[in-house]
Amino acid sequence: MENNNRKGKNIFFHENGYKILKNYITNQVDSIKNTFILVDEKIHKYCLPILFNQIDFLKKSNLIQIKSGEKEKNINTCIRICKNLEKFKATRKSLILNLGGGVITDIGGFVASIFKRGIRFINIPTSLLGMVDASIGYKTGVNLDSIKNEIGSFYIPELLIIDTNFLKTLPKKEIISGMAEMFKHGLIANKDFWISLNQIRINNHHNQWYDLVNTSILIKQKIVDKDPKEKGFRKILNFGHTIGHALESFFLKKTEKISHGEAIIMGIICESWISSKINGLPINDYKNIKSTLSKFYPIEKKISNLSNSEIENIIMIMDHDKKNEKNKIQFSLLREIGNCSYNCHVPYSLIKESLRKCN
Ligand SMILES: NC(=O)c1ccc[n+]([C@@H]2O[C@H](COP(=O)([O-])OP(=O)(O)OC[C@H]3O[C@@H](n4cnc5c(N)ncnc54)[C@H](O)[C@@H]3O)[C@@H](O)[C@H]2O)c1
Known part of the structure; x- marks a missing residue:
């Protein structure tokens, strides 16, 4: 696992998160055309407008869209994404923004770890599971037929941006x-x-989630940082x-x-x-x-x-x-x-x- 200096110090919340993200892209990516946002069709509809509302210039980046769902989490989808990156002339200095649930952050993180032997990526999880679990802990990957997460890598994102506002459109079964x-x-x-x-109620009122998501993330991050590669x-x-x-x-x-x-x-x-x-x-x-x-x-x-x-x-x-x-x-x-x-x-x-x- 490379980039050890970023371990656990790269999680930012809400307004501050967007400020850091904006600065990062402005100062550390050579051109907005070298930024790629990975979404599925539901994220495109519900979450992309929220991100664009926060950082307007991201509208000029390249969008790569896949179908939503666990079925898409396979190596063929990764190849399609790589071909898209190639088509849009991605370089080793490119950046992938994974905007979505655990499926998107797992696939996007994995593609980032293999494309041109590794490019940078940032996770912006939009599902509750994505926020408190899938986007934390450096595991990326896809399924091999019906074997879950059989192909993958440990790879550290540049940043993890948490915005519980995304939960407003998340279906109840995904909250659960x-x-x-x-x-x-x-x-x-x-x-x-x-x-x-x-004491909580099952709903997607994001105010309820603000502190709980924060605490949950910090619990997982602390555990992962003690043993990043799951040795014990x-x-x-x-x-x-x-x-x-x-x-x-x-x-x-x-x-x-x-x-x-x-x-x-x-x-x-x-x-x-x-x-x-x-x-x-x-x-x-x-x-x-x-x-x-x-x-x-x-x-x-x-x-x-x-x-x-x-x-x-x-x-x-x-x-x-x-x-x-x-x-x-x-x-x-x-x-x-x-x-x-x-x-x-x-x-x-x-x-x-x-x-x-x-x-
Ligand atoms: N890498 C890890 O450490 C790790 C840990 C846990 C789970 N995972 C993986 O995460 C995946 C499950 O993640 P998930 O539950 O987020 O599934 P998902 O990514 O399929 O998202 C669930 C559904 O909710 C939709 N969605 C997401 N955010 C939304 C929003 N804000 N508004 C409306 N719809 C929204 C998605 O389009 C999808 O249809 C599994 O593949 C699992 O293996 C990985």
């Missing part, structure tokens, strides 16, 4: 998706933050995701669908129960977590009728997770609310029981 990661941040690292999240401590960010990701993949093939956020919440509930069994999490903390999250996510019935063979299927998916080590499924488990361990081995029997019990 981002909230799951915020709950996780509280549970693994900051009990006070967890408590403050218990950073793995606590995987809490809830071992079971959550397996449930997400499992439900992809079912008629009843669940969102990424719902899958992660179910994962958090199951893994909190496991934490109470083998990692010292007080049982009352588990009950608190389950009842709080169930208020926001009426998900229980979705996993209440899993058959034994379906549970086996979910375990098989976990066995294939690329984050496993030494042929063992690796878990991050809570010791208490606000404190998390990593590299925990959990017997299969307990994983199965959690899927049966936590609904």
Whole structure:
């Protein structure tokens, strides 16, 4: 990973963020024609006008648009973007502004890391998940067929600009998706933050999000900066995701669908129960977590009728997770609310029981 001097010091919020962005482009990019904004069609409609309203001269930059959605997050889209950069005569001094959700920041960051062996990029996330999770932590990448994020790189953006105003047009289901990661941040690292999240309402009034997004970002950034390449401590960010990701993949093939956020919440509930069994999490903390999250996510019935063979299927998916080590499924488990361990081995029997019990 290059550019270590920028690690964690490049996040700017709201008005100040736009001021810094404006100065950066004015002083550090040779021509506005050497700036490329990557968007999807929804971002073009809802978010680009907000950015142009803040920095008028960006209208003269080059726009590259892709279709929205996870399906577009593949190497072919990257090649199309590279061809566009080539067509518009991008150089090694070019700059890509990724304006969008996690799909855009993941693809745009990856393209920046490979085009001409690496050009600069800036993230301006517009979804809640993008703000509190996807645009932080230097991971970029795309899917290889159905394998998530199989091709990618660690690559540091020049700047990360956060503007919660973008959330005004974000659909409620996307708000819920981002909230799951915020709950996780509280549970693994900051009990006070967890408590403050218990009081929020699901809406996209950006005033509510201003401070919460800020705190959530700083929690993740602090964890990432201690262990940028996920050698150890950073793995606590995987809490809830071992079971959550397996449930997400499992439900992809079912008629009843669940969102990424719902899958992660179910994962958090199951893994909190496991934490109470083998990692010292007080049982009352588990009950608190389950009842709080169930208020926001009426998900229980979705996993209440899993058959034994379906549970086996979910375990098989976990066995294939690329984050496993030494042929063992690796878990991050809570010791208490606000404190998390990593590299925990959990017997299969307990994983199965959690899927049966936590609904
Ligand atoms: N790199 C990482 O560390 C990391 C971490 C977590 C997630 N991710 C990735 O992030 C992706 C998910 O991100 P996401 O949930 O933002 O999905 P997304 O980028 O697909 O955005 C969700 C939908 O909301 C729309 N949208 C975004 N902002 C909007 C706004 N302000 N107004 C109206 N519509 C808006 C998008 O067009 C899209 O249709 C996944 O591919 C995931 O793998 C990456």
